[in-house]
Amino acid sequence: MSDSTPAAPVVLDLWCDLQCPDCHQALSDVRALRARYGDRVLIRLRHFPLDKHRHAYAAAQAAEEAAAQGQDWPYIEALLARIAGLGRDGEPVLLDVARELGLDAEEFDTALIDGRHLLIVDADQAEGKAIGVTGTPTYVIGDERLDGGKSQEGLRERIEEIADRLLAAREA
Numbered sequence: 001m002s003d004s005t006p007a008a009p010v011v012l013d014l015w016c017d018l019q020c021p022d023c024h025q026a027l028s029d030v031r032a033l034r035a036r037y038g039d040r041v042l043i044r045l046r047h048f049p050l051d052k053h054r055h056a057y058a059a060a061q062a063a064e065e066a067a068a069q070g071q072d073w074p075y076i077e078a079l080l081a082r083i084a085g086l087g088r089d090g091e092p093v094l095l096d097v098a099r100e101l102g103l104d105a106e107e108f109d110t111a112l113i114d115g116r117h118l119l120i121v122d123a124d125q126a127e128g129k130a131i132g133v134t135g136t137p138t139y140v141i142g143d144e145r146l147d148g149g150k151s152q153e154g155l156r157e158r159i160e161e162i163a164d165r166l167l168a169a170r171e172a
Contacts, residue, residue, distance in 0.1 A: 007170045009042040010163050015128045015138040016045055016076075018060060019053035019087060024080040026137040026148055029156040033163075041163050045076055047124040048136050055086050055094075057121065062094040062108055064117035069103050142166050 014030065016023045030043055045063065049056030059079060066075030078097045079086065086093045091112065098105040111117060131140065137148035139155070141162045148155055 009040050010037075010141065010166045010170075012041055012043045012159065012163070013046045013140040014043060015048040015124075015133045015136055015140070017048055017050045017053055017056045017136040018063060018076065018079055019056040019083050020050065020136045021083060022148060023137045024083055027077060027080055029159070032156060033159065036160065037163060037167075040167060045072070046128060047121045048128045048133055048138070049121065049125065050136065053087070055090055058091050058112055059086065059094060060121040060124075061112055061115070061117040062098070064120050065108050065111040066098065066101075066103060068111075068117075069107070071101055071103055074101055075103070 012033070014026070016026075033041060033043060047060035047063070049060050063072060063076050063079065066072050075097060078101060079094070082093055082097065094112070095105045095108055098108045128138070132145060135147065139146040139148065139159060141159055142165075144162055146155055146158055
């Protein structure tokens with residue numbers, strides 16, 4: 001019997017506020033990392049809504065509803081592309097994005113009212129605070145935390161260095 005079970009992927013947690021312009025800019029890095037590593041690096045969105053963004057907490061809940069409907073990253077990317085509209089028009093944008101992606105917008109509305117995803121968002125935020133996350137985007141890969149925000153320069157290269165090192169260690 002051969003041991004051909006693929007190694008578990010390296011996990012990259014992306015602490016994000018879905019109303020944050022810096023998180024929107026970080027999407028190009030996320031896409032590049034996905035293209036380079038495929039399923040060898042699992043990129044997980046972790047919620048860290050900031051108080052200064054009035055609709056970020058609801059957006060995090062909406063992203064969880066999108067995940068429940070099987071469209072987490074398409075929803076996240078579409079929503080981050082509309083942060084100006086979210087800031088200006090508020091929560092109706094969350095439902096508009098859901099409709100545009102063919103998701104059940106009524107279920108989104110119900111989820112925002114009944115708070116079914118509050119625990120996930122709160123747990124992510126509490127974990128982020130516990131590990132020192134103070135702003136977004138913040139990346140955690142291996143045991144290293146990399147703070148993004150205005151200093152995105154060189155961040156993807158640093159993530160790639162760490163991912164390469166972790167992947168090489170697993171293959172050795």
